[in-house]
Amino acid sequence: MADTIKLSVNGVEVEVQAGKNLVDAVAAVGIEIPHICYHPALGADGNCRMCLVEIEDGRPPLVPACKTRAVEGMKVRLDSEKIKKIQRDIMEFELINHPIDCPICDQAGECILQDYYMKYDGAQSRMRVPQVVKGKKIDFGAGVVHDQERCVLCARCVRFTRLITKTGELGIVNRTDQARVNIFPGRPLSNRYSLNVVDLCPVGAMTSSDFRFKQRAWFLTKSKGICHGCSKGCNIFIDHNREKYQDDIIYRYRPRHNEQVNGYFICDAGRMTYKQENEKRLRTPLASGQQADLESAINALKRRLDQAANPFFVVSPNCSLEQMHAIQQLAAQKKATVSGFSEGYIQEGDGDDWLIQDDKAANRAAFAVLGIDETKEVFNSALKGADLVVNFGNDLSLSGVNNTSLGTAEMAFIGSYANSCADAAAYLVPVASYSEDSGSIINVDGVLQRYETAVKKNVPFPNMLSVIRQLGGGLDDVQAARTSLGNTVEAFKKLDLQNIPAQGLALTASEVGNVTA
Amino acid sequence: MSNRAELIESGKPFAFDAERDAEFERLAKRYPNRDSLILPSLWLIQDQQGWISVESIAYVADRIGTFASQVYEVATFYTMYHLRPMGKYHICVCRTLSCYLLGKQQIVDYLQQELGIRPGQISEDGRFSLEEVECLGHCGSAPVVQINGEFHENMTVDKFKELLSTLK
Ligand code: SF4
Ligand code: SF4
Ligand code: FES
Numbered sequence: 032m033a034d035t036i037k038l039s040v041n042g043v044e045v046e047v048q049a050g051k052n053l054v055d056a057v058a059a060v061g062i063e064i065p066h067i068c069y070h071p072a073l074g075a076d077g078n079c080r081m082c083l084v085e086i087e088d089g090r091p092p093l094v095p096a097c098k099t100r101a102v103e104g105m106k107v108r109l110d111s112e113k114i115k116k117i118q119r120d121i122m123e124f125e126l127i128n129h130p131i132d133c134p135i136c137d138q139a140g141e142c143i144l145q146d147y148y149m150k151y152d153g154a155q156s157r158m159r160v161p162q163v164v165k166g167k168k169i170d171f172g173a174g175v176v177h178d179q180e181r182c183v184l185c186a187r188c189v190r191f192t193r194l195i196t197k198t199g200e201l202g203i204v205n206r207t208d209q210a211r212v213n214i215f216p217g218r219p220l221s222n223r224y225s226l227n228v229v230d231l232c233p234v235g236a237m238t239s240s241d242f243r244f245k246q247r248a249w250f251l252t253k254s255k256g257i258c259h260g261c262s263k264g265c266n267i268f269i270d271h272n273r274e275k276y277q278d279d280i281i282y283r284y285r286p287r288h289n290e291q292v293n294g295y296f297i298c299d300a301g302r303m304t305y306k307q308e309n310e311k312r313l314r315t316p317l318a319s320g321q322q323a324d325l326e327s328a329i330n331a332l333k334r335r336l337d338q339a340a341n342p343f344f345v346v347s348p349n350c351s352l353e354q355m356h357a358i359q360q361l362a363a364q365k366k367a368t369v370s371g372f373s374e375g376y377i378q379e380g381d382g383d384d385w386l387i388q389d390d391k392a393a394n395r396a397a398f399a400v401l402g403i404d405e406t407k408e409v410f411n412s413a414l415k416g417a418d419l420v421v422n423f424g425n426d427l428s429l430s431g432v433n434n435t436s437l438g439t440a441e442m443a444f445i446g447s448y449a450n451s452c453a454d455a456a457a458y459l460v461p462v463a464s465y466s467e468d469s470g471s472i473i474n475v476d477g478v479l480q481r482y483e484t485a486v487k488k489n490v491p492f493p494n495m496l497s498v499i500r501q502l503g504g505g506l507d508d509v510q511a512a513r514t515s516l517g518n519t520v521e522a523f524k525k526l527d528l529q530n531i532p533a534q535g536l537a538l539t540a541s542e543v544g545n546v547t548a
Numbered sequence: 549m550s551n552r553a554e555l556i557e558s559g560k561p562f563a564f565d566a567e568r569d570a571e572f573e574r575l576a577k578r579y580p581n582r583d584s585l586i587l588p589s590l591w592l593i594q595d596q597q598g599w600i601s602v603e604s605i606a607y608v609a610d611r612i613g614t615f616a617s618q619v620y621e622v623a624t625f626y627t628m629y630h631l632r633p634m635g636k637y638h639i640c641v642c643r644t645l646s647c648y649l650l651g652k653q654q655i656v657d658y659l660q661q662e663l664g665i666r667p668g669q670i671s672e673d674g675r676f677s678l679e680e681v682e683c684l685g686h687c688g689s690a691p692v693v694q695i696n697g698e699f700h701e702n703m704t705v706d707k708f709k710e711l712l713s714t715l716k
C-alpha cells in the first residue's frame with residue numbers, strides 16, 4: 032500500500048495517495064477537479080487554467096491543481112465563489128470562438144466542453160461580434176482529420192507527438208485568437224500511433240476519418256476487450272451498436288487504460304482490426320464440401336473425425352487458453368497430434384520498443400505453457416501421415432503452407448475469419464471471434480489477461496468450446512475449461528483462473544516457461 | 549492580427565550560403581540546447597533571402613535536428629519574421645506611444661499616398677512594403693522609422709520626401 036496523506040477538500044477531510052498531483056489525488060476518492068489540458072500520460076502543461084483551486088492559507092492562494100502536488104494538511108477549496116467564477120470565465124473564454132456545431136460533431140456526448148458547460152458554466156453567450164473563422168476538415172494524415180475551430184488549444188495532441196512518439200508532426204502556430212494546431216506543409220502525421228490524438232483530444236477537433244459521422248457516441252455500447260492485433264494484448268474498448276433491424280457491429284476500438292500492458296494508448300493498426308470482426312468473417316458451414324446448417328456440419332465433421340485413422344489438429348496462436356486446452360483434450364482422446372505451427376504470424380523487425388510486437392498473434396505464449404509444439408518439423412511429419420487435418424483457426428498460408436502442400440488429407444476448418452485454409456476445407460464450422468467470446472490469453476510479457484463477450488450477434492456464432500464439446504470433447508464451457516486448466520497445468524495450479532484481476536496477472540518467468548505434457 | 553499561419557513555398561530548395569553557414573556553425577557552439585538555434589537561424593534565413601519560405605524552415609529544422617512543426621511555431625509567433633516576400637525596401641513605422649504623439653500618423657498618411665499602399669501591403673512594382681510596428685526602442689528620437697533594419701530618427705514628412713528619392 033502506497034503512502035497516504037490527509038488533506039481537506041471543501042472542508043471535508045479525505046485520505047489520498049501521496050506523491051500525486053491534486054487532480055489525480057482527489058479524483059481517486061471521487062472528487063472532480065475540472066481540467067482540460069492535463070492528461071496523466073502527458074503530464075501537466077498548465078495552459079488551460081480550468082483546474083485552478085484555492086488553497087486556504089496557501090501561498091500562492093490560487094494554484095493550478097494539475098501542477099500542484101497534494102501534501103499533508105492542505106486545505107483545498109473548489110466551492111468558493113471565486114473558483115466558480117474562474118471556472119465560468121474559463122468556459123466562456125474557451126467558447127468565444129467555438130463553433131458549437133455539436134449536432135454534427137463526432138465528440139458530442141463525450142466532450143469536455145459540453146460536460147463542463149453543463150456543470151460549471153451554463154451562461155448565455157455575450158458574444159456580439161463575428162467569430163474567428165478557421166480551417167475545417169483538414170487532412171493531417173494517418174486518418175486524422177482536424178477541425179481548427181473546435182480546438183481549445185490544450186496542446187494534448189502536440190505533446191503526444193513530441194513527448195510520446197517523438198515524431199513532432201503537430202504544432203500550435205500563429206498566436207492570439209489566430210492560434211491553431213497544424214502540421215508543417217508536406218510533413219503530415221506519419222507515426223504508427225497517430226490516431227491516439229483523436230482519443231486524447233478533449234473536444235471534437237481531432238476526428239478519425241474512419242469513424243467520422245458513423246455513429247453518435249451515446250448509441251455505442253462500450254465493452255471492454257483485448258486487442259488481438261499482436262502479442263501485446265492492449266486493452267481496448269470495443270464500441271459497438273445494434274441499429275434498428277441491423278446486426279450488432281463494431282464501429283471502433285479505443286484504448287483502455289492498463290498501466291501493466293499498454294498505458295493509455297494503442298497502435299493504429301490494432302485499432303483498425305475491428306474491421307475484420309465485422310467483415311472478414313466465415314459465415315457458411317460446410318459438410319463434405321456442401322453447404323449445410325450448423326448442426327449438420329458439426330455432426331458430419333464429428334462422424335468424419337470418428338472415422339479418421341490419423342487425425343491431425345492445427346491450432347492458431349490466437350486461440351484462447353481455454354480453447355487450446357479443450358483442443359488438447361480432444362486430441363488426446365482422438366490420438367491426434369497437435370501443432371501450433373504458425374511462424375508466418377511473426378513479422379520479423381516490424382515491432383518497435385513500445386507496443387507493437389513482431390508477433391501478430393495474441394496468445395503464442397500459451398503454447399509454451401500448455402506444451403503445444405510449434406516447430407515446422409513436427410508439423411510436417413504429422414501432416415505426412417494424416418488423413419484428416421482439423422484446423423482451429425490457423426491461417427497456414429501466412430506460414431507458407433499452401434493448400435497443395437497439404438497433400439491428400441481432408442481439411443476441416445473451425446474458425447472465425449476467411450482465409451485460404453477455410454477455402455480449401457471440406458468441413459467448415461464458423462465460430463465466434465474474440466469480440467463475441469470469453470477467454471484468457473497470455474501476452475508477450477507474460478501477462479495473463481481475460482476478455483469477456485462484447486458483441487452479441489443477432490444469430491450468434493457458436494463458440495469454439497461448444498463445437499469442440501459437440502465433437503466429443505469433455506469440457507462444458509469456459510468455466511469448466513478454467514477449472515480443468517487449474518487442475519492439470521502446473522503453471523496454473525496456484526492461480527485462480529476464474530478470477531483474474533482487471534489489470535491482468537503477471538506470470539513469473541518460471542510459470543510462463545513451464546512445459547507440461 | 550492577420551493570419552500568419554499560412555506558409556508559402558518559394559519553389560526552390562534552400563540552403564545557407566557560405567557566410568550564413570559559417571555563422572550558423574559559430575552559433576551552434578554557443579547553445580547547449582540546439583533548439584535555441586531556431587530564432588537566430590530564422591534571422592539568417594531572412595537575412596539571406598528576405599523572407600522565410602516553407603523550404604527554408606524545413607532546411608533549418610533538419611539542420612538543427614528539431615521538428616519542422618516547432619520552427620513553424622516560432623516563425624509564425626514573432627511578427628518580425630516575414631513569411632512572404634517583402635518590398636525591396638521594407639519600411640517599418642513605429643506606432644507606439646512616443647512616436648504616436650510626435651506624429652507617426654502624418655508619416656503613414658504620406659507614405660500611403662505616395663506609395664499607394666497601406667500598412668501590411670507591398671507596392672505593385674515590388675519596391676516598397678509598409679508596416680506599422682511596436683516600439684523600436686528609440687523613443688528619445690521619435691518618431692522613428694526603420695528601413696531594411698536601418699534607423700531613421702526624428703522623422704518628418706519632408707525628411708521622408710528626400711529619403712524616398714534616394715530609394716528609387
Ligand atoms: S486539437 Fe484537440 S488535443 Fe489538440 S490542441 Fe486542439 S483541443 Fe487540444
Ligand atoms: S500494439 Fe498490438 S495489441 Fe496493442 S493495439 Fe497494436 S496490434 Fe493491438
Ligand atoms: S488542467 Fe491544469 S492548467 Fe489545464
Ligand code: FES
Nearest residue numbers: 642647684686687
Ligand atoms: S515609441 Fe517609437 S521607438 Fe519607442
